[in-house]
Amino acid sequence: MKIRAAYVPESNRLIVAEVELDPPKEKELLVRIHAAGVCHSDLHTLKGELRTMPPLVLGHEGAGVVEAVGPGVTRFAVGDRILVNWLPACHICTQCQSGRPNLCERLPSTTYQGALIDGTSRLHSLEGASVKQYLSASTMADYAVIPEDGAVHLQEGVPFEVGAIIGCAVITGVGAVINTAKVRPGSSAAVIGCGGIGLSAILGCVLAGCHTIIAVDVFDEKLEFARQLGATHTVNARHEDPVKALKAITGVGPDYAFDSVGSARTIPQALNAVGPAGVATVMGLHSALADVPISAGQLIFQNKSLLGSFAGSARPDIDLPNLQRLYLAGKLDLDKLITKRYPLDDIALAFEDMEAGKVARGVLVFDS
Numbered sequence: 001m002k003i004r005a006a007y008v009p010e011s012n013r014l015i016v017a018e019v020e021l022d023p024p025k026e027k028e029l030l031v032r033i034h035a036a037g038v039c040h041s042d043l044h045t046l047k048g049e050l051r052t053m054p055p056l057v058l059g060h061e062g063a064g065v066v067e068a069v070g071p072g073v074t075r076f077a078v079g080d081r082i083l084v085n086w087l088p089a090c091h092i093c094t095q096c097q098s099g100r101p102n103l104c105e106r107l108p109s110t111t112y113q114g115a116l117i118d119g120t121s122r123l124h125s126l127e128g129a130s131v132k133q134y135l136s137a138s139t140m141a142d143y144a145v146i147p148e149d150g151a152v153h154l155q156e157g158v159p160f161e162v163g164a165i166i167g168c169a170v171i172t173g174v175g176a177v178i179n180t181a182k183v184r185p186g187s188s189a190a191v192i193g194c195g196g197i198g199l200s201a202i203l204g205c206v207l208a209g210c211h212t213i214i215a216v217d218v219f220d221e222k223l224e225f226a227r228q229l230g231a232t233h234t235v236n237a238r239h240e241d242p243v244k245a246l247k248a249i250t251g252v253g254p255d256y257a258f259d260s261v262g263s264a265r266t267i268p269q270a271l272n273a274v275g276p277a278g279v280a281t282v283m284g285l286h287s288a289l290a291d292v293p294i295s296a297g298q299l300i301f302q303n304k305s306l307l308g309s310f311a312g313s314a315r316p317d318i319d320l321p322n323l324q325r326l327y328l329a330g331k332l333d334l335d336k337l338i339t340k341r342y343p344l345d346d347i348a349l350a351f352e353d354m355e356a357g358k359v360a361r362g363v364l365v366f367d368s
Helices: 040-046 160-180 196-208 220-229 242-250 266-273 296-300 316-328 344-355
Strands: 002-010 013-021 028-037 063-069 081-084 130-133 143-147 151-153 188-192 212-217 233-236 256-259 279-282 305-308 338-342 361-365
Touching: 002 344, 013 143, 013 344, 028 081, 028 160, 040 344, 063 160, 081 160, 151 316, 160 196, 160 256, 160 316, 160 338, 160 361, 188 196, 188 242, 188 266, 196 212, 196 220, 196 256, 212 220, 212 242, 220 233, 233 242, 242 266, 256 266, 266 279, 266 296, 266 305, 338 344, 344 361
Parallel strands: 188 212, 188 256, 212 233, 256 279, 279 305, 338 361
Antiparallel strands: 002 013, 028 063, 028 143, 028 361, 063 081, 081 151
């Protein structure tokens, strides 16, 4: 079938175009997409900065309705509402069996290469050339074929737009707080970078019971979003040294710092800012391919910890339903996180707004 999609034929070239989508194969679902989140990872991929190289269709945050099922599907039926889990784990490798499905040993050879579980894609150009499925998903399109393990039931009362962002931004930010750093109630915390993931981390700090939550960014608009979501203090790093500012607010530095940027500049800032025995957690990917110098003395003499958090250390089959329940219970104010909606044709504008700090989280919406 022909679908309209955010198609990247080569790095730094993005067009909305028709591509061909094959029917689902064994243990796969055809999903009509209702909403797709706009994430920095998609932008990094468009620019050729991450592992999946074009040609490809973007998108890994998404939610929609199952339109057809392939042979062997047991957990979903036509008409089911689902959100996309872009980490379809095998459940049998050492990492999965150790409770770390976000590090599933199958992912590097399939999902990160733009393929489904069998190593192939269901997408093709109109000329017949294979097109990769970004993170086993490609949700920036009318329809997507995803693995059965790449879907989670979308609970009644959770809007498609909210379900879409839960699958990446929310679990990455909230998961870093709850799963990775295991923040203690009554602690102080700082979040560096207030895009969708950083703002989700602020929501996680609220959920964890932090008494002081400091947002750090270079855009005043993002800092205002952070205040609306629960930040008690803000620091504009364009105008003041964030490490000095965080220590001035907390006395010796926050107990926890969460870096949603992950750059060669912000990673040392997060580690330097936390107080003695503090924990700095890196969530961002900006320097994923770089060597970043850090102070060994900060780790040793002050007993600090520096942690990495990939996809919020998520156990998707457990965490994604739990996040939905927290939203429905009023514990996660995800409606405020979505600040602008775009049609598919405005995907380039959505990326521009994200880079300019004009949105907390942008979402593509499709006709129902």
